Amino acid sequence: MEGVDYLRDERKKSEFDVEAMKVAWAGSREAFQVSDRMAKLVANDPVFEKFSKPTLGRKEMFKNTLRKAAYAWKLINDLHLTEEEAKWLRHYIDEPNYTDLQWEMFVPALEGQGSEEQKRKWLPLAQTMQIIGTYAQTELAHGSNVQGLETTATFDHETDQFVIHSPTLTSSKWWPGGMAKVATHAIVYARLIIDGHFYGVHGFIVQLRSLEDHSTLPGITVGDIGMKFGHGAYNTMDNGVLRFDRVRIPRNQMLMRVSQVTKEGKYVQSDVPRQLAYGTMVSVRQTIVSDASKALSRAVCIATRYSAIRRQFGSHDGGPETQVIDYKTQQSRLFPLLASAFAFRFVSEWLKSLQTDVKQRLEAKDFSTLPEAHACTAGLKSLTTAATADGIEECRKLCGGHGYLISSGLPELYAYYVPACTYEGENVVMMLQVARFLVKTVSEMSYKQPVGTADYLGRMAPLMHNNCDVQTAEDWLNPSAIVKAFETRAVRMIVDCSQRIAKFENQEEGFAELSTDLVEASLAHCQLIVVSTFIQRLKQEIPGKGVKQSLEVLCYVYALYLLHKHQGDFLATGYLTSKQASLANDQLKTLYSKVRPNAIALVDSFNHTDHYLSSVLGRYDGNVYPKLYEAARKDPLNDSDIADGINQYVQPILKQKLHLAKL
Numbered sequence: 001m002e003g004v005d006y007l008r009d010e011r012k013k014s015e016f017d018v019e020a021m022k023v024a025w026a027g028s029r030e031a032f033q034v035s036d037r038m039a040k041l042v043a044n045d046p047v048f049e050k051f052s053k054p055t056l057g058r059k060e061m062f063k064n065t066l067r068k069a070a071y072a073w074k075l076i077n078d079l080h081l082t083e084e085e086a087k088w089l090r091h092y093i094d095e096p097n098y099t100d101l102q103w104e105m106f107v108p109a110l111e112g113q114g115s116e117e118q119k120r121k122w123l124p125l126a127q128t129m130q131i132i133g134t135y136a137q138t139e140l141a142h143g144s145n146v147q148g149l150e151t152t153a154t155f156d157h158e159t160d161q162f163v164i165h166s167p168t169l170t171s172s173k174w175w176p177g178g179m180a181k182v183a184t185h186a187i188v189y190a191r192l193i194i195d196g197h198f199y200g201v202h203g204f205i206v207q208l209r210s211l212e213d214h215s216t217l218p219g220i221t222v223g224d225i226g227m228k229f230g231h232g233a234y235n236t237m238d239n240g241v242l243r244f245d246r247v248r249i250p251r252n253q254m255l256m257r258v259s260q261v262t263k264e265g266k267y268v269q270s271d272v273p274r275q276l277a278y279g280t281m282v283s284v285r286q287t288i289v290s291d292a293s294k295a296l297s298r299a300v301c302i303a304t305r306y307s308a309i310r311r312q313f314g315s316h317d318g319g320p321e322t323q324v325i326d327y328k329t330q331q332s333r334l335f336p337l338l339a340s341a342f343a344f345r346f347v348s349e350w351l352k353s354l355q356t357d358v359k360q361r362l363e364a365k366d367f368s369t370l371p372e373a374h375a376c377t378a379g380l381k382s383l384t385t386a387a388t389a390d391g392i393e394e395c396r397k398l399c400g401g402h403g404y405l406i407s408s409g410l411p412e413l414y415a416y417y418v419p420a421c422t423y424e425g426e427n428v429v430m431m432l433q434v435a436r437f438l439v440k441t442v443s444e445m446s447y448k449q450p451v452g453t454a455d456y457l458g459r460m461a462p463l464m465h466n467n468c469d470v471q472t473a474e475d476w477l478n479p480s481a482i483v484k485a486f487e488t489r490a491v492r493m494i495v496d497c498s499q500r501i502a503k504f505e506n507q508e509e510g511f512a513e514l515s516t517d518l519v520e521a522s523l524a525h526c527q528l529i530v531v532s533t534f535i536q537r538l539k540q541e542i543p544g545k546g547v548k549q550s551l552e553v554l555c556y557v558y559a560l561y562l563l564h565k566h567q568g569d570f571l572a573t574g575y576l577t578s579k580q581a582s583l584a585n586d587q588l589k590t591l592y593s594k595v596r597p598n599a600i601a602l603v604d605s606f607n608h609t610d611h612y613l614s615s616v617l618g619r620y621d622g623n624v625y626p627k628l629y630e631a632a633r634k635d636p637l638n639d640s641d642i643a644d645g646i647n648q649y650v651q652p653i654l655k656q657k658l659h660l661a662k663l
């Protein structure tokens with residue numbers, strides 16, 4: 001039998017309706033149809049071919065990406081694609097480029113931080129790509145600490161302009177995507193100075209390049225910051241360095257929704273919180289959570305299909321060897337990642353709805369849920385990106401040696417993905433933001449009832465004293481037992497930190513001293529959100545034979561896997577006995593055997609095309625070995641029998657007549 005037959009057999013084992021599961025994964029039938037249409041559009045168009053990418057040099061690779069982006073823009077216009085369709089199209093093209101910054105950051109920054117007048121002027125230009133923008137916040141010396149940025153924007157009364165300047169080397173803007181070679185404009189974050197007074201960091205629209213010939217404008221120095229980790233992964237993007245030598249812009253190019261500077265040079269803080277200036281980061285963090293489920297599902301799909309095809313050991317009578325997916329150790333590494341992909345998918349949907357709600361409230365000048373939304377987004381960004389980056393690497397290992405080949409699709413996926421742990425808020429820094437929110441919530445509880453994702457803190461008294469009543473492994477198959485365990489662990493960890501901080505005379509000092517514990521408590525809080533959201537999702541109607549049941553199994557796998565992984569927390573907080581933790585682990589192993597027959601069908605439900613997976617190991621048809629062989633033969637080193645350099649550097653060594661004694 002060949003890999004093709006193995007996958008065919010696997011698909012017959014499925015206990016649920018795969019087409020219905022595809023809809024559940026996508027969120028709705030319409031969402032499935034849009035993404036499916038765009039996936040096929042990209043996969044069937046030769047312009048979007050990507051197998052040659054690993055062998056291209058940086059310049060060719062960059063040019064090739066520009067070509068694809070231009071063609072995609074033409075398709076978007078010619079086919080009158082909707083915003084949603086265009087987003088999926090870019091997603092499936094699968095090469096980071098300047099349009100990510102244009103659509104994910106530049107346009108949202110204008111929308112979220114521009115005044116009505118500014119939006120009227122700049123948005124049509126950006127939305128029709130007459131200008132191309134980037135988000136220039138991070139500098140050589142400061143990324144996480146936004147208030148520490150050094151670039152200055154000094155108001156000049158006489159000319160009614162701001163003077164944008166890079167006073168030091170360390171104030172050079174460093175990292176913004178698309179900035180080195182493509183962007184014509186940037187939202188530049190700089191310290192506002194009026195009459196020698198500092199008014200904090202604000203965003204300014206600054207033109208970098210001529211719209212006539214694309215040359216850099218006077219006073220601007222811009223370039224690429226150099227190659228990044230992983231050859232083909234993020235090097236299609238021109239992350240840039242940018243310096244200003246007293247560049248002048250009109251006063252009305254400061255983003256003026258949150259605060260304004262008048263013609264007279266008066267600084268006016270409107271009635272909206274200044275943190276709204278960070279709104280672009282918050283909205284992109286939500287997109288990043290959604291991207292995490294896509295990246296993880298991609299790696300899991302490859303590793304699962306390959307694990308069903310790969311066979312090692314177990315043949316005693318000349319019969320077939322054991323499929324590696326049948327090894328319990330393989331299952332215990334793979335299936336929690338499969339479950340995590342679904343968990344992240346559902347939590348990202350929930351986060352999107354939370355943000356829609358916050359946006360509506362902001363319109364009505366209700367800012368009450370902003371801190372919670374910030375904490376949720378920051379925490380889930382951190383949790384999902386860390387787990388996804390680790391998960392992709394685990395999938396590479398699950399594929400053994402072949403996982404290390406570029407043709408497996410995993411090394412480049414990892415290299416592309418791993419900076420998500422750093423950009424848009426370094427993960428530890430983000431978890432500390434969650435911790436601030438939690439500690440503050442606890443300290444305010446005597447007069448303010450916690451709401452939303454923190455509402456369980458309001459039930460602190462019972463949660464601090466309850467004990468787990470699980471007695472058998474089956475008792476763990478109960479959503480309320482699971483939620484109670486996660487709530488109790490989180491509440492006890494948060495309260496413990498809060499009480500210890502309270503003993504410090506200086507609370508900031510206490511926070512810093514306990515920061516490691518605080519990060520762990522924040523993770524516990526965020527895991528509770530993901531687990532509860534999964535459980536809530538299962539309370540909704542989910543049509544299709546066996547779909548809900550399969551998702552229930554995955555939900556328990558996700559929760560009990562976390563419980564097992566973090567059993568130290570659950571035991572240390574005194575909620576569980578070691579016997580109960582061990583019962584949870586027994587149940588987890590039983591659940592793996594329920595996932596096993598459905599594993600291939602579950603990864604098929606992601607609806608990933610072979611083009612998108614770019615993986616010989618993850619091919620839908622399972623024809624792995626012939627295609628691995630074919631891919632290897634295409635390597636440029638195999639173009640000729642005698643490679644360049646052999647005659648020059650190897651032959652002379654082979655031909656020298658040295659005697660051992662002389663060596």
Ligand SMILES: CCCCCCCCCCCCCCCCCCCCCCC/C=C/C(=O)SCCNC(=O)CCNC(=O)[C@H](O)C(C)(C)COP(=O)(O)OP(=O)(O)OC[C@H]1O[C@@H](n2cnc3c(N)ncnc32)[C@H](O)[C@@H]1OP(=O)(O)O
Binds near residue numbers: 278
């Ligand atoms: C096989 C081949 C594989 C290849 C695969 C290729 C695939 C390609 C696929 C392409 C797909 C296309 C689709 C794209 C989708 C992908 C997603 C988009 C990706 C975009 C690209 C990435 C580009 C990256 C951009 C960036 O990184 S921009 C820079 C981001 N920078 C940061 O995030 C900085 C982090 N720092 C901060 O956020 C803050 O400064 C801080 C929160 C840390 C500051 O804290 P501090 O306390 O000092 O802050 P303040 O004094 O300012 O604030 C005090 C109080 O305010 C609260 N606060 C802070 N922030 C907020 C907020 N946002 N909202 C509300 N409240 C906030 C604080 O908590 C304080 O509160 P307190 O007073 O109550 O304590």
Ligand SMILES: Cc1cc2nc3c(=O)[nH]c(=O)nc-3n(C[C@H](O)[C@H](O)[C@H](O)COP(=O)(O)OP(=O)(O)OC[C@H]3O[C@@H](n4cnc5c(N)ncnc54)[C@H](O)[C@@H]3O)c2cc1C
Binds near residue numbers: 177
């Ligand atoms: C691929 C990529 C694309 C990017 N694109 C853009 C872009 O388009 N526009 C843009 O403006 N920026 C961009 N960035 C920059 C990115 O936003 C920053 O790198 C990120 O915010 C982290 O900041 P930093 O580099 O200053 O890290 P640092 O803050 O210097 O982090 C270094 C270490 O210090 C720790 N640390 C920092 N502060 C604290 C603290 N208070 N407590 C405990 N530990 C702490 C961190 O946990 C980390 O371990 C990009 C970065 C990458 C990698």
